[in-house]
Amino acid sequence: TPTSSPTPLPQGQVQASVLNLRAGPGTQYESLLSLQRGMLVDLAGQYNQCEWIKIRVEGQQEGWVKGGDGFLTFPLACANLPSGTFRPLNGSLLADTRTRPGMGFLSLQNQTSADALVFLNEDSGTPQLAFYVRSMETFDLSGIPNGSYQVFVARGTEWNGDARAFERLEETLRMQEKLVFKSAAGQASLWTLILRTLAGSTENALPISPAEFPPLP
Structure with a gap:
């Protein structure tokens, strides 16, 4: 029986000269790696009206980056980007x-x-x-x-x-x-x-x- 697959989200492009990929949506989360300007990333979700964007790098490493055109651009309205999941910090x-x-x-x-x-x-x-x-x-x-x-x-x-x-x-x-x-x-x-x-x-x-x-x- 044929089944429908979810439509994949488009890619985004890093605009900041250096953009931290973090374990969660906030500067209090650890930095996992640094992304360079021009890098293409897969979109995975958003938090708090795109204040933070969840992405995947090369289809494997997943994390969060600061939202806004100065950090990351993508051809999609924020309202069409689903909420991304994460683990709040212990004791939040x-x-x-x-x-x-x-x-x-x-x-x-x-x-x-x-x-x-x-x-x-x-x-x-x-x-x-x-x-x-x-x-x-x-x-x-x-x-x-x-x-x-x-x-x-x-x-x-x-x-x-x-x-x-x-x-x-x-x-x-x-x-x-x-x-x-x-x-x-x-x-x-x-x-x-x-x-x-x-x-x-x-x-x-x-x-x-x-x-x-x-x-x-």
């Missing part, structure tokens, strides 16, 4: 509605094979904290205000920064117990959470539907 805060920091501390160890979006939702509705923990890495979050927090976890790959979601979602979970943070007399709560995969789900967590996962503000 994707939501933070704290009006002022507290003294609580949370250490999150992701011992699973997929990256994780971790969401702390306070009973009162605010503040809300969401952060990204890469597979097999740890992130320590300080400054958590006093309160009782429900913890939600989404695990997956291929993070879409424009949609603020995993394109390949493996599971969504809700921790069975709430985390209570309180401080007094110079002492504060310290919690450690370890994400492990057991029989298809994370220990001490309940599977939930993606619709039950809190939306990022």
Whole structure:
């Protein structure tokens, strides 16, 4: 049975004398290599209305370059370039509605094979904290205000920064117990959470539907 193949994206041409190819859409990501003016590259996607462009060099090396005609030109309107996926840096805060920091501390160890979006939702509705923990890495979050927090976890790959979601979602979970943070007399709560995969789900967590996962503000 014949099947349709996606139309390949056109090529772009480097305009800057030297253009850094980075591991993600931002100057905080490591530089993978330097591209020279005049080089032709394959387009692979964009982020934040073409502020950054995802490309492939010689069909193999993939990364991100700064957008704009002074850096890269291509014969395609930005609206016709799909969103590119990437891995946010470990510990990236994707939501933070704290009006002022507290003294609580949370250490999150992701011992699973997929990256994780971790969401702390306070009973009162605010503040809300969401952060990204890469597979097999740890992130320590300080400054958590006093309160009782429900913890939600989404695990997956291929993070879409424009949609603020995993394109390949493996599971969504809700921790069975709430985390209570309180401080007094110079002492504060310290919690450690370890994400492990057991029989298809994370220990001490309940599977939930993606619709039950809190939306990022």
